[in-house]
Amino acid sequence: MRQGDSDRQMAAARIMGRRTAARLRELGSEHKWLDATGAMPEDEVIAAALSQPKRASTTVSSLAAQRERIQSWAAQDVSGVAIFAALQREQGWSGSYSAVRRILADIRSSEPPETSCRLDFSPGDQTFQLQIALPQQQTTTG
Numbered sequence: 001m002r003q004g005d006s007d008r009q010m011a012a013a014r015i016m017g018r019r020t021a022a023r024l025r026e027l028g029s030e031h032k033w034l035d036a037t038g039a040m041p042e043d044e045v046i047a048a049a050l051s052q053p054k055r056a057s058t059t060v061s062s063l064a065a066q067r068e069r070i071q072s073w074a075a076q077d078v079s080g081v082a083i084f085a086a087l088q089r090e091q092g093w094s095g096s097y098s099a100v101r102r103i104l105a106d107i108r109s110s111e112p113p114e115t116s117c118r119l120d121f122s123p124g125d126q127t128f129q130l131q132i133a134l135p136q137q138q139t140t141t142g
Contacts (some may be wrong), residue, residue, distance in 0.1 A: 001024070001025055001035055002033075002034055002035075002036045002040075003036070004046070007021035007022050007025065007142050022087070027049060031049060033046075049090070061102065062095050062097060062099055062104050062105075063087075063093075063095065063099055063100065063103045064103075066087065066091070066093075067103065067107075068119050070083060070100075070103055070104065070107065071085075071107050074104055074108065080097070080100050080101055081097070083100055084097045084100045087100070113129060
């Protein structure tokens with residue numbers, strides 16, 4: 001943006017969508033970050049400006065008080081249906097199953113994703129054995 005790229009050009013280069021670029025351009029203009037002669041802001045300053053706005057009280061989950069308990073159940077791979085039934089049975093909770101699904105999605109999104117590690121060896125450094133079981137062919141003599 002500081003180099004003069006338009007929102008459409010950034011979208012065409014697949015850097016970000018046009019709407020996201022427009023929002024960031026507006027934020028940059030408010031904070032005077034787009035002036036090419038000025039210094040680039042620190043990452044912490046940008047992150048603070050991009051942080052999520054405070055939620056209205058109507059968007060706070062009715063299960064916020066039970067979050068730790070639900071997290072422990074989620075860590076044990078308890079299904080959402082079982083969590084919903086347990087909350088109704090043990091707490092007398094009268095909320096909807098969708099609230100349970102939303103809080104489980106929020107919990108799972110805050111966990112780090114499962115990652116894999118690519119093993120890279122030079123030829124001859126490591127060896128491994130691969131056994132493949134092939135069906136035996138029957139021979140008929142006749």
